[in-house]
Amino acid sequence: MDAWQVTFVTLFVGLAATLAAMTWLVQRQRSGRSRDGLREWCLGLGLQVLAWPLFAVPVTVAGGAAQALASGLLLAGLAAMLRALLRSLQARPAPGGPPTAVVYLPPFALTLALSWPGQAPEQRIALFWGAALLTLLLGMRGPLRGIGRGRPWPERAVILIFGGAAVVCLLRLFEQLVAPRSGPAFDASITVGQQLALAYFLVAPLFATFAFVLMQFERQQRWLEGLAAEDALTGIHNRRAFVERAQRRLSRPDGDGLVALLMIDADGFKTVNDRHGHAVGDRVLAAVADAMRASLRTYDIAGRLGGDEFCMLLMGVSPGEALQRAEALRRAVATHPVRVDGDVVAVTLSIGIAHVRAGRETELDRLLAIADRRLYLAKRAGRNRVIDRDVEVAMPPTPA
Numbered sequence: 001m002d003a004w005q006v007t008f009v010t011l012f013v014g015l016a017a018t019l020a021a022m023t024w025l026v027q028r029q030r031s032g033r034s035r036d037g038l039r040e041w042c043l044g045l046g047l048q049v050l051a052w053p054l055f056a057v058p059v060t061v062a063g064g065a066a067q068a069l070a071s072g073l074l075l076a077g078l079a080a081m082l083r084a085l086l087r088s089l090q091a092r093p094a095p096g097g098p099p100t101a102v103v104y105l106p107p108f109a110l111t112l113a114l115s116w117p118g119q120a121p122e123q124r125i126a127l128f129w130g131a132a133l134l135t136l137l138l139g140m141r142g143p144l145r146g147i148g149r150g151r152p153w154p155e156r157a158v159i160l161i162f163g164g165a166a167v168v169c170l171l172r173l174f175e176q177l178v179a180p181r182s183g184p185a186f187d188a189s190i191t192v193g194q195q196l197a198l199a200y201f202l203v204a205p206l207f208a209t210f211a212f213v214l215m216q217f218e219r220q221q222r223w224l225e226g227l228a229a230e231d232a233l234t235g236i237h238n239r240r241a242f243v244e245r246a247q248r249r250l251s252r253p254d255g256d257g258l259v260a261l262l263m264i265d266a267d268g269f270k271t272v273n274d275r276h277g278h279a280v281g282d283r284v285l286a287a288v289a290d291a292m293r294a295s296l297r298t299y300d301i302a303g304r305l306g307g308d309e310f311c312m313l314l315m316g317v318s319p320g321e322a323l324q325r326a327e328a329l330r331r332a333v334a335t336h337p338v339r340v341d342g343d344v345v346a347v348t349l350s351i352g353i354a355h356v357r358a359g360r361e362t363e364l365d366r367l368l369a370i371a372d373r374r375l376y377l378a379k380r381a382g383r384n385r386v387i388d389r390d391v392e393v394a395m396p397p398t399p400a
């Protein structure tokens with residue numbers, strides 16, 4: 001490549017690297033999910049910025065070692081960006097992605113292979129495009145999974161840009177195998193594949209970085225919204241999020257519109273705290289939430305209203321089914337004492353149920369009040385039970 005082409009491409013990739021680095025610096029101050037991916041993305045672009053000037057060194061110098069190194073660095077940059085993408089797409093923040101050795105092994109092997117003496121230039125070019133295609137195909141396996149399932153558009157854009165790069169590599173490899181060329185990568189009479197490759201090297205890093213940065217902001221936003229809606233101790237919805245979502249569900253009835261609201265309270269929880277300590281009490285609350293989560297179906301909602309009080313909104317259930325599911329939850333908690341550091345803590349639940357047919361007139365407050373009244377009845381009737389109607393409750397005999 002001549003010096004102008006190299007300068008041009010280096011500038012474009014450098015611009016993308018600067019954008020990514022600035023975003024990373026801003027995100028570094030915040031806690032969240034987007035920093036790891038950005039750091040690796042910057043590294044990938046940085047490696048490419050280092051690679052491009054080396055392509056200006058003539059192949060005759062040191063047996064083409066500079067060109068071999070440049071090819072290896074370019075590939076390493078691509079691999080780092082692919083790993084950054086994979087890490088960012090993961091559902092949970094984790095060190096994830098393929099291990100470092102695996103990511104950088106192909107670029108290293110390529111550098112060695114290209115430095116091997118006695119190769120024809122055509123072979124070297126084919127080797128480079130073959131290795132780039134392999135890196136892309138291996139790196140894209142993870143991100144491609146679930147691309148059709150409601151992914152936000154910045155994520156799709158990044159994946160598509162990498163997909164386009166794979167097509168360009170395939171085309172260049174094909175051209176090179178059919179009609180081998182030995183000249184500089186982008187000489188005067190460039191082929192279709194070379195034109196595409198040049199365009200891709202120029203603009204793809206910049207567009208991919210725009211989309212990647214947007215994708216990170218969007219994920220960060222969703223993560224923050226998730227945090228704001230989550231009860232920190234149990235991981236289910238907090239009161240505000242539960243009320244908000246429940247109100248939304250109630251105003252949009254599905255199917256027959258039958259809904260049940262369960263008000264759930266741990267029995268004698270004060271005694272658990274007094275006897276075992278607050279930390280053990282916390283673990284018990286988390287175990288109750290786990291049991292609730294296990295009994296959820298797709299459209300149900302669970303939340304912690306505060307203290308030892310929980311709520312569940314069951315969608316599309318008849319009164320009989322709601323009672324059955326509440327009983328199953330009560331039994332599951334009563335028969336599985338929580339084990340904490342050698343302590344066995346038995347806990348039971350009292351549950352009040354209110355039924356309603358969802359529609360515009362349904363008021364959550366009224367439903368909560370009914371379920372709360374029935375919960376109170378369950379407590380008065382001796383606890384560890386489910387009540388789903390307003391019944392006369394005989395007070396248990398007072399111990400003499």
Ligand SMILES: Nc1nc2c(ncn2[C@@H]2O[C@H](COP(=O)(O)OP(=O)(O)OP(=O)(O)O)[C@@H](O)[C@H]2O)c(=O)[nH]1
Pocket residue numbers: 233265266267268269270271273277278279280281282285306307308379383
């Ligand atoms: N460990 C722990 N305890 C909490 C938390 N929030 C509230 N509590 C305690 O939960 C207890 C709630 O007790 P109550 O619901 O009033 O009464 P109870 O002992 O459960 O008795 P009944 O509800 O009548 O069966 C209080 O002792 C609170 O201090 C929390 O986040 N963690």
